[in-house]
Each structure stands twice: as C-alpha cells, then as structure tokens.
Amino acid sequence: MNPSENIDKLIASITDWRGETFASVRKCILEADAEIIEEWKWMGSPVWSRDGIIAVANAHKGKVKLTFNNGASLADPDKLFNAGLEGNQRRAIDFFEGDKVNKRALKNLVRAAIEFNQAKTKKKAPAGARKKVQKDTTA
Secondary structure: OOHHHHHHHHHHHOOOHHHHHHHHHHHHHHHHOOOOEEEEEOOOEEEEEOOOEEEEEEEEOOEEEEEEOOHHHOOOOOOOOOEOOOOOOOEEEEEOOOOOOOHHHHHHHHHHHHHHHHHHHHHHOOHHHHOOOOOOOOO
8 A cells, every 4th residue: 555545544544523634634735735745654654745754644632733844943924833832843733623724824834844845955965966067178
C-alpha cells in the first residue's frame, strides 16, 4: 500500500467528527501546492513534505493535531497555532469537535512552510551548486 492509500485507510477508520476534520485538513494541505508529497512515517503518521517535512497529523482522543515541523519559524497572521507554542521548532494546531477549518489561512500557512523549507535548502547548498559560473575559454 502506498502512503496515500494508508492515509485514506486511516481517515476511513475514524468514524466520528475527527475523520471529517482530518479529511478536510488533508484536502487543504494538498490544494496548497501541487508538488506536496504524502508520506507514511513513524509507524502510522501521515506526513506532508515538499523540500522537507511540512507537517504531520494525528487523530487523538478528542482532537486532530496538525504539527508543523518548523512552525516556530513561520509567520501566523491568522493565529492558527494553538498548541506547542513554547517549543523552539514545532508549532501545532489542535482541532476540536465543532471547530471549522480556516481553509484560506491553512493553505497560506502550508505555503509559508514550503517557502521556509526551500530557503533552508538553498542555504545548505554548496557554493558551486548555487550558482554555476561559466569559465571564459577564449583567452
């Protein structure tokens, strides 16, 4: 089974409001950018990546938790983060029964996470890989 099929199966197994919320969160993430990759890590956690991990989601008793790997480095103008606020790296959004998913704000946060990952990747690239300089061979 591929990761997307595993995530489908997980969501289908959650028969209360958490399954619907999980599906809505997943849809927003995938709609934010066409190049996002779904992964299945850590013995059963859905993970979304593009140029690094964006977020991981889990259904817990009483909530759906979406944790952004580098959330502490992201601007959150819509104040979606409501958990893990004391951490140096991660930030999370806990969705509780009756919560509405702010689709526009969540997509913007996912895009910000992608931009962060891409900027981090560029910083790590060796100097020669960042800019190829063509040598003048006419001399």
